[in-house]
Amino acid sequence: MDRNIMTTSADEGQFLSMLLKLINAKNTMEIGVYTGYSLLATALALPDDGKILAMDINRENYELGLPVIEKAGVAHKIDFREGPALPVLDQLIQDGKYHGTFDFIFVDADKDNYLNYHKRTIELVKVGGLIGYDNTLWNGSVAAPPDAPLRKYVRFYLDYVLEFNKAIAADPRVEICQLPVGDGITLCRRIS
Numbered sequence: 001m002d003r004n005i006m007t008t009s010a011d012e013g014q015f016l017s018m019l020l021k022l023i024n025a026k027n028t029m030e031i032g033v034y035t036g037y038s039l040l041a042t043a044l045a046l047p048d049d050g051k052i053l054a055m056d057i058n059r060e061n062y063e064l065g066l067p068v069i070e071k072a073g074v075a076h077k078i079d080f081r082e083g084p085a086l087p088v089l090d091q092l093i094q095d096g097k098y099h100g101t102f103d104f105i106f107v108d109a110d111k112d113n114y115l116n117y118h119k120r121t122i123e124l125v126k127v128g129g130l131i132g133y134d135n136t137l138w139n140g141s142v143a144a145p146p147d148a149p150l151r152k153y154v155r156f157y158l159d160y161v162l163e164f165n166k167a168i169a170a171d172p173r174v175e176i177c178q179l180p181v182g183d184g185i186t187l188c189r190r191i192s
């Protein structure tokens, strides 16, 4: 199975929930929804008037998990947009009024676009706010020797993940912390 369509693990869901409560997040974004596991964890952790702008190229998978979100009574917090996330982010930036407005942005979509997402999310998250990038340990492959046997999809995205990890570590606009939760989550706190 393509790792791009697997769900966040239970420990990541618990971590997200705890984190969002700790930072009193209200206005959030999720890039890469799939069937909505991390979306549900986020929606449950936000206050009743909290918001999640959620994007995915596939609405069908989102709708598969939607009854669970509805049953949990948190669907009203979600604004789901079907389609590639980059044009939506560009639109928000162009609009102007969304600059520095998000408390938390969770990125869990196409790994080859993480740097493109970062160029945009850094403008949209508030100073002091957090961006979480999922899968930055990439099945442990980021620390594997060059000749390690890797599954095809892991090998395919490895260079993108390595490039992203290097770039984010050198970005003076954020302080980062890479956590060994699930498949690795890198938290970036915008500092300027």
Ligand SMILES: C[S@@+](CC[C@H](N)C(=O)[O-])C[C@H]1O[C@@H](n2cnc3c(N)ncnc32)[C@H](O)[C@@H]1O
Pocket: 003, 004, 005, 006, 007, 008, 009, 031, 032, 033, 034, 035, 036, 037, 038, 039, 055, 056, 057, 058, 061, 083, 084, 085, 086, 108, 109, 110
């Ligand atoms: C790993 S899954 C997301 C899992 C979800 N966060 C969870 O925890 O259950 C990645 C998702 O990213 C979506 N995706 C891939 N490329 C995308 C793009 N360019 N824009 C928006 N979503 C995309 C896929 O359709 C897939 O549903």
